[in-house]
Amino acid sequence: MKPFRKELFVGAAISFLALTASAAFAETPKDQLVIGTSLAQVLSLDPQQATEGKANEIMCNLYDRLVLATPEGKIAPQLAESWAIDDKGITFKLREAAFASGNPVTSRDVVFSLTRLLKMNQAAAANLKRVGYNADNVEKLVTAPDEHTVRIDLSGEVTPELLLYRLAMVTTSIVDSIEVEKHVKDNDYGNAWLRTNSAGSGPFTLNRWTPNEIVILDVNKDYVGGEPKMRRVVVRHVPESQVERLMLERGDIDIASALSASDLATFQNKQGFKIQRIPTGGFYVLSMNAGNQYLANPKVREAIAYGIDYAGIEKTIMGPYGRVRTVPVPENYEYAIPSPDWHLDIEKAKSLLAEAGFKDGFSLSLKTIAQTPRIDLATAIQASFAQIGIKVNIQQGNGSEIIAAHRARDFDLLIPQTGAYMPNVLGSMEQFSSNPDNSKEANNAGNFVWRSAWDIPELTKLTAKASLEPDAKKRGDIYVEMQKMFVDLKPAVLPLFERYEPIVQNARVQNYIGHPNMTTRLEGVTKAETE
Amino acid sequence: MKELSANELGKRVLQLIISLFILLCVTFVIGRVMPADPVGAVVGELADPAAYAAMRTRLGLDLPLYQQFFIYLASLLQGDFGTAILTGNPVSKDLAQAFPATFELATLAVIISTFIGVPLGLAAALFRDSWIDKTARVVALVGHSIPVFWFGIVGLVIFYAGLNWVGGPGRVDVYYEGIVTPRTGLMLVDSLLEGEPEIFWNALSHIILPAIILAYAAMAYITRMTRSFTLEQLNQDYVIAARAKGVGPANTVIGHVLPNIAVQLITVLAISYGNLLEGAVVTEIVFSWPGIGQYMTNALMIGDMNAILAATIIVGFIFMFLNFAADIAYALLDPRTREATQ
Numbered sequence: 001m002k003p004f005r006k007e008l009f010v011g012a013a014i015s016f017l018a019l020t021a022s023a024a025f026a027e028t029p030k031d032q033l034v035i036g037t038s039l040a041q042v043l044s045l046d047p048q049q050a051t052e053g054k055a056n057e058i059m060c061n062l063y064d065r066l067v068l069a070t071p072e073g074k075i076a077p078q079l080a081e082s083w084a085i086d087d088k089g090i091t092f093k094l095r096e097a098a099f100a101s102g103n104p105v106t107s108r109d110v111v112f113s114l115t116r117l118l119k120m121n122q123a124a125a126a127n128l129k130r131v132g133y134n135a136d137n138v139e140k141l142v143t144a145p146d147e148h149t150v151r152i153d154l155s156g157e158v159t160p161e162l163l164l165y166r167l168a169m170v171t172t173s174i175v176d177s178i179e180v181e182k183h184v185k186d187n188d189y190g191n192a193w194l195r196t197n198s199a200g201s202g203p204f205t206l207n208r209w210t211p212n213e214i215v216i217l218d219v220n221k222d223y224v225g226g227e228p229k230m231r232r233v234v235v236r237h238v239p240e241s242q243v244e245r246l247m248l249e250r251g252d253i254d255i256a257s258a259l260s261a262s263d264l265a266t267f268q269n270k271q272g273f274k275i276q277r278i279p280t281g282g283f284y285v286l287s288m289n290a291g292n293q294y295l296a297n298p299k300v301r302e303a304i305a306y307g308i309d310y311a312g313i314e315k316t317i318m319g320p321y322g323r324v325r326t327v328p329v330p331e332n333y334e335y336a337i338p339s340p341d342w343h344l345d346i347e348k349a350k351s352l353l354a355e356a357g358f359k360d361g362f363s364l365s366l367k368t369i370a371q372t373p374r375i376d377l378a379t380a381i382q383a384s385f386a387q388i389g390i391k392v393n394i395q396q397g398n399g400s401e402i403i404a405a406h407r408a409r410d411f412d413l414l415i416p417q418t419g420a421y422m423p424n425v426l427g428s429m430e431q432f433s434s435n436p437d438n439s440k441e442a443n444n445a446g447n448f449v450w451r452s453a454w455d456i457p458e459l460t461k462l463t464a465k466a467s468l469e470p471d472a473k474k475r476g477d478i479y480v481e482m483q484k485m486f487v488d489l490k491p492a493v494l495p496l497f498e499r500y501e502p503i504v505q506n507a508r509v510q511n512y513i514g515h516p517n518m519t520t521r522l523e524g525v526t527k528a529e530t531e
Numbered sequence: 532m533k534e535l536s537a538n539e540l541g542k543r544v545l546q547l548i549i550s551l552f553i554l555l556c557v558t559f560v561i562g563r564v565m566p567a568d569p570v571g572a573v574v575g576e577l578a579d580p581a582a583y584a585a586m587r588t589r590l591g592l593d594l595p596l597y598q599q600f601f602i603y604l605a606s607l608l609q610g611d612f613g614t615a616i617l618t619g620n621p622v623s624k625d626l627a628q629a630f631p632a633t634f635e636l637a638t639l640a641v642i643i644s645t646f647i648g649v650p651l652g653l654a655a656a657l658f659r660d661s662w663i664d665k666t667a668r669v670v671a672l673v674g675h676s677i678p679v680f681w682f683g684i685v686g687l688v689i690f691y692a693g694l695n696w697v698g699g700p701g702r703v704d705v706y707y708e709g710i711v712t713p714r715t716g717l718m719l720v721d722s723l724l725e726g727e728p729e730i731f732w733n734a735l736s737h738i739i740l741p742a743i744i745l746a747y748a749a750m751a752y753i754t755r756m757t758r759s760f761t762l763e764q765l766n767q768d769y770v771i772a773a774r775a776k777g778v779g780p781a782n783t784v785i786g787h788v789l790p791n792i793a794v795q796l797i798t799v800l801a802i803s804y805g806n807l808l809e810g811a812v813v814t815e816i817v818f819s820w821p822g823i824g825q826y827m828t829n830a831l832m833i834g835d836m837n838a839i840l841a842a843t844i845i846v847g848f849i850f851m852f853l854n855f856a857a858d859i860a861y862a863l864l865d866p867r868t869r870e871a872t873q
Contacts, residue, residue: 028705028706029706032706034705034706036705040829040832043572043573043616043617043833044619121579121581121582122574122582123574123582126579129579192619195619196618196619207709208709210618210628210821211617211618211829212617212821212825212826212829213819213821213825214705214708214709214821216708216709232706232709234705234706234708234709236701236705236708236819237819238700238819239816239819240684240816240817240819242684243684243687243699243700243817243818243819246687246688246691246692246699247699247700249692250691250692250695250699252699252704252705253705398832399832399833401568403568403571404568404571407568407571443580444579444580445579445580445583446579446580
């Protein structure tokens with residue numbers, strides 16, 4: 001049966017109104033920024049715990065880090081005024097700054113924060129742990145020679161340049177140690193308290209967070225960079241895309257993210273609104289479980305790569321969300337190689353399946369989060385696979401269900417998405433090219449490749465080598481080699497589309513510059529008078 | 532009719548407790564076999580197995596199912612609903628925050644549906660098969676068959692985005708959020724207590740559309756029931772006698788019929804009220820209304836069992852309690868019962 005198309009009715013109603021009603025529009029106050037989005041994934045606002053994108057967007061305005069990565073991908077100073085790199089590590093000089101509580105920011109706070117991150121050992125610690133920092137060595141490697149100096153020794157598994165990018169991530173935010181220590185309970189490093197409170201030196205402080213409802217930020221008047229223009233920032237949870245669209249049209253919110261493709265399209269060329277398409281450096285991916293009898297065969301995976309209508313999907317489904325790319329490195333990054341010649345070729349895919357010994361095809365399940373655009377992507381894949389003889393049974397679920405299945409290797413095919421933590425080959429590719437131990441016992445569910453049971457010892461070694469190569473040119477050569485090897489192996493984690501985060505904003509909002517790592521800072525945002 | 536003795540009352544209370552217990556068991560089992568992964572939700576997608584296992588133990592999810600149930604039951608009997616994964620708050624605190632929003636919405640909805648549904652049902656019965664009756668039946672049928680979700684969105688498109696008559700999603704305009712300190716949790720009341728009439732009007736403009744939409748479905752039921760109760764009475768001798776004596780239709784209804792169907796109506800209204808409190812889920816999603824329905828939905832999404840169980844018990848309890856109260860009212864107020872006990 002055809003599903004009930006509520007969009008049709010709503011569309012008709014909107015058209016009717018466009019003809020008959022002349023609406024008076026509300027508008028938000030000039031000194032408040034109001035954002036509508038989905039807050040469903042925000043489970044904590046403790047920077048050393050939360051890793052989800054929306055939480056990052058909020059936390060990056062509450063906290064500063066030693067350094068930041070600009071939207072263009074360059075490292076710039078934040079709390080660190082300057083730094084010096086030597087063979088063994090990096091020495092940071094801190095600027096004169098204060099936390100919202102009034103306490104000065106000192107090197108003690110930096111050591112406290114990084115130690116806290118690794119000792120709490122939650123998902124947020126993954127990026128530092130991956131390059132050799134852990135709860136046991138952090139106190140040795142991160143030290144405070146004096147109140148305004150921080151020394152971070154290299155772990156031996158990362159170059160200083162690449163370490164700086166990791167220190168630009170929200171998870172390494174500097175928290176107010178005096179304030180947090182006041183709220184430690186049962187050795188929880190103040191986690192229970194910091195989940196719902198803020199103790200940072202950023203341009204805003206947390207007034208209120210009610211999960212799945214609202215986040216209110218108040219201005220930090222004493223912010224070291226000068227008092228921001230926005231007195232408050234209100235982030236409202238609006239789970240329904242159509243409702244969010246109406247609120248933006250009515251002027252009740254200034255910025256809308258998490259809009260569906262069709263709702264986004266209505267703002268194309270609409271007066272008074274601007275669309276930003278923010279690149280993430282990440283991808284929409286087709287994960288294949290190499291533990292599956294069919295998918296273990298590289299020929300089958302190659303057949304699959306030829307069984308997807310990339311161009312058609314890009315045109316009809318992805319739209320503002322993505323563009324075709326089958327190497328896990330955005331096309332415009334330095335050292336990115338061109339995508340291989342994978343395109344929809346039914347005959348070739350069929351012959352590859354026959355070569356693999358599966359002339360008559362087989363059936364697979366495909367799990368996906370029931371969300372735009374992934375669910376439509378799944379349907380399109382199902383249709384083209386049917387033509388090459390692979391019968392696909394789609395199973396949709398909510399975020400936690402699908403992620404749980406992914407972590408447990410409980411799937412045949414699954415559509416996850418990724419993001420990049422730095423704008424270079426390693427930043428976007430690392431999670432596709434490293435799987436130190438593929439055994440089931442390793443249970444390395446935090447590793448993206450492990451979840452697909454794809455054993456790639458050579459590629460893993462090469463990735464580690466790139467991470468340690470200090471010479472940029474040589475590192476670039478390794479980057480190229482990594483990508484070629486990735487393609488040759490017929491990946492079980494097949495990137496399909498480079499991922500973008502589209503947002504729509506009221507044209508009154510100025511200086512809102514979407515950040516690829518979802519760390520958009522709001523201190524420079526202003527609002528124009530209504531025209 | 533039944534006589535309301537202490538014995539009978541005791542039996543009813545026992546029934547209520549048993550029903551609640553069964554509800555608890557069923558919800559617990561369903562919740563535990565759900566494929567959601569609360570641990571993953573807490574520690575994050577990239578957490579390593581050690582962190583994952585530690586959190587699993589901390590949440591008590593490594594224990595056998597029956598043990599988890601007994602632990603839960605034991606703390607429940609001490610009035611402890613546990614801690615919600617999503618918010619990190621005690622569930623009771625979360626519910627105390629979410630419930631007033633739903634209560635405010637449902638109460639307004641029941642008032643609206645009563646004030647429209649009862650007169651409409653009376654008129655429909657009184658002018659049986661006339662255009663009034665037919666209109667009432669169509670209105671009731673539509674209210675019964677159109678999905679609330681669709682109704683909500685279309686309502687927003689027309690009255691909020693198009694005509695600008697009402698406020699949008701949420702309890703007040705977003706930039707008013709956080710200004711009124713919650714005292715009762717009821718935005719209409721709190722804004723007045725704080726001396727913020729502007730916010731009161733803003734809140735009223737926000738609640739009116741979801742309340743009407745929620746009320747519509749309930750109104751359909753109330754209209755239908757009122758109509759059928761009234762029709763039943765209209766054939767009774769006392770009404771025929773009154774009409775023969777020359778009493779006008781309005782006076783017949785108000786003076787004779789209404790008192791006689793009042794008790795039955797109380798039951799219908801109580802059931803509707805229960806339904807409204809429980810059925811606000813979809814309305815709350817469409818209107819971003821931070822009530823118990825939305826709280827439950829979010830909890831379900833991540834498998835936050837303590838939150839799901841507590842919310843189910845509360846809603847279940849209210850629903851059963853309203854039924855129970857209606858039954859008691861029935862027994863106490865029904866004239867025939869009164870005569871039997873005197």
